[in-house]
Structures are given as structure tokens and as C-alpha cells.
Amino acid sequence: MAAEAKTRLFRRRLRSRIIASLAAFGVGLTSLFAIATFFLRGNIENQLVDSWLANEAANFVEFKRENPSPEAQYQFSRQILIWVRSPRTIANMPYEWQKLETGVYDFSEENEGERLNYKLAVHRANDIISFLRYDYTQETLSERNLLLSLLGAILVFSVLAVLLGIWSSSRVMQPVADLVTRLKSFAGGGQPEALAPYFADDEVGQLAAAFDDYSAKLTELVKRDREFNADVSHELRTPLAVIRGATELMQAQPDLNDKSALRLARIERAVAQCSDLIDALLTLSRSERGHGAADLRKIVEQLIDTHRLALRNKPVTLQLEDGPHVVIDAPESVVSVALNNLVGNAVKYTSEGAVRVRVLRDRVEIIDNGPGIDPEDARQLFERGFRGKSSLGSKGAGIGLAIVTRLCDLYGWEVSLAPNPEGGAIATLRLLR
Structure with missing residues (x-):
């Protein structure tokens, strides 16, 4: 129950809401930027690499037509291998490659206990089929490292957003805190000091001016209420005292009959009840x-x-x-x-x-x-x-x-x-x- 009460208090506090809003904005903006960066980088890089590999596979087919030579395997770098086959000798290639149409494909397989990721560009012609394999393992690791870096950046910027929210909320809420402090300092007696002169002409200043107007009206009402209570106490007690005195004099008469004595007794008790009621109502009015x-x-x-x-x-x-x-x-x-x-x-x-x-x-x-x-x-x-x-x-x-x-x-x-x-x-x- 205590934890729920603290949670509700945190949600109600304006400063807490400002901190939470800025933190949520910072985290959300950083996360969206990181996600966009990650996917845009991957998509653009894949499109560029796929286009380049497809062009190279097609160009190599043209090159082999212009420079006929026995079918062979060519290694241009550590990452690029090229095979040239005729439709009759394609059976020498890996089975999953043989039926591939012209295009670029992604493959992942185990190679000596390590995971090998590569792209395979295939270009089919009537007389020549070329296979261009591009080792993509290092790029995959780079992509993972980029993802971890972006996650770290989100964490760092989230902490910075919270710190910025705390700092900015303290600056934003300082005038409001000053207003609350001055309101609490009122002793409750006499005319309260004006608040508006202590604040700039902004929203807080307008709020202070509204408090001043309300305070002036409330002070006037309290003054009139006190004056009314004093007038009521005096004006009502005076006739009651007269009635009580007259009743006592009439009760002292020696020739008073029983019926008149009963009526005077009722008047006496009614006067006492009226006096008690006046005291009680004035007590309620003063809340004392x-x-x-x-x-x-x-x-x-x-x-x-x-x-x-x-x-x-x-x-x-x-x-x-x-x-x-x-x-x-x-x-x-x-x-x-x-x-x-x-x-x-x-x-x-x-x-x-x-x-x-x-x-x-x-x-x-x-x-x-x-x-x-x-x-x-x-x-x-x-x-x-x-x-x-x-x-x-x-x-x-x-x-x-x-x-x-x-x-x-x-x-x-x-x-x-x-x-x-x-x-x-x-x-x-x-x-x-």
C-alpha cells in the first residue's frame, strides 16, 4: 500500500511528470534514430552490394566470351571467388547452387567450426554460367557491433535525457516552488503580503496575481464574517437578556398562578436554548x-x-x-x-x-x-x-x-x-x- 501511495504521489507531482516526459522523449527519439540508422544502413548496403555483385557476375560472363579458356575457379581476393561453368559441367558445383536463377542470394553455413556468411551472385547465359561468391562474414560481425553500439548509445542518451529532465524541471519549477514557499509562509493573520511583485510577468506571475485577488476577496469576506458574528452575538444576546430579566421579575410575583408559572418556565428554558444555540452557531462559524x-x-x-x-x-x-x-x-x-x-x-x-x-x-x-x-x-x-x-x-x-x-x-x-x-x-x- 505504501509503495502504491508513493507511485501515485510521483505521478501527481508536476516536476516528476516533466522529468518523465523529457526522459520518454529522449529515449524515444534516440531509439527511433538508432532503429532507422540500423535498418537504413543494412538496406542500403545490401542493395549496393547486391547490385555490384550482379553486375560483376554478368561482366565476367562477357569477359569469358571474349577470352575463351578452360573452365576454372578464379580468386580475386580473400573475399571473392568466381566459378565459370557450361550448362554441361554445372553438376560439379554445390547441389543448392545448380538450380539457382540469375540473381543474388544469401547463404549461411558451417565451415571448419565457424559460421560462414556469404552472398552468391549467379548469372545464367545460354552457353556460360558464372557463380560469384562474396564472403560477407566480416560485414555481419560489423553489423552486430553496430547494433551493440546503437544499444549503448540509447542507454547513454537515456541517462542524459533523465539528467536533462531533472535539471530542466528544477529550472522550470523553481518559480512555482518559490510561490508555494511564499504561500506557506502566510501566518494567517491580517492582510497577506502581495505575491505578484516577486515574480515575472509570465504564467507563474499571473497565477500569483490571481492568488492576490483571491486573497484580498477572502480577507474581506473574513472581515465581514467576523463583524457579522460580533453584531449577531451582541444584537441577539441583548433582547434575550431583556426577556430573561423580565421573566425572572414575573416569576417573583407572589400572586402568580400555576398556568402562568408554567408558561414563564417554558419562556425561561426557550431563552436558555436560544443562548446555547447562538453560542454553538458562533463556535461553528469561527471553527474554534x-x-x-x-x-x-x-x-x-x-x-x-x-x-x-x-x-x-x-x-x-x-x-x-x-x-x-x-x-x-x-x-x-x-x-x-x-x-x-x-x-x-x-x-x-x-x-x-x-x-x-x-x-x-x-x-x-x-x-x-x-x-x-x-x-x-x-x-x-x-x-x-x-x-x-x-x-x-x-x-x-x-x-x-x-x-x-x-x-x-x-x-x-x-x-x-x-x-x-x-x-x-x-x-x-x-x-x-
């Missing part, structure tokens, strides 16, 4: 993990009390099973928002029965006996805007579970929904690993 000491059991008890107030006459009971007290490093508001969405969904889709909440050492489970969930919908329910088949007829925009997913991604938690074998569904928020 907050710290704290969140008591899971305490938070679950508060959420159960809140949802009990909202149940009205719905025949659903909320139960908190016995379990350990677990404290995790996270703001109470963030944990409250995550659990509130899960408990709220369980209460919403349970028309009658019970919703049980179980606090364990590493997770919180919410178990209901509602209509359950489709296994095909289980994975998609945490996508923004997705609503499962069991949500038909219910109100909601399908963003509550998406917020839970984003909080889990930020804090390294895990959330899941699965059908309950006993009926209903089980939502699990794993907070510790």
Missing part, C-alpha cells in the same frame, strides 16, 4: 473548539425538563436511566445543542410511548419507540435539508441533525441513527473514544 466542563447527566436532566414542559397532552414519557456522572471538555452550550436536537427528534416522531435517555461512560443514547427509520435513510438523515420517509407530515427544515454533524466534526465526536430491533430508533452521540 471551545473548552469547559460539561456534566452530561446535568445537561440531559435540563433537556428532559424542557421537553416535558412542551409535551402538553401528548402521551409520551421522558425517562433518564441511571448512569454515571460524566464530565467532558466542551462548552455546556455546545453539548446541550447537540443533545437537544437528538432528544427533540425522538420526542417529535414518537406519537405515544416513551423516550429513554441513557448516559454511559463514552456516549449518550436516546431510545424511542416511534415509527423507526428506514435503513436507507439512516446515513442521509445528517445531510442538510434531507428528511426521511418517516418525517412526512411533520414540520422542520431538516437542518437540526446537520448542525449536530458539524459540531461532531469540530469536536471529534461521532453521531449515528439506527433502527431499534424492539421498534423505534436509537440515536447515539459518542463523545469519548
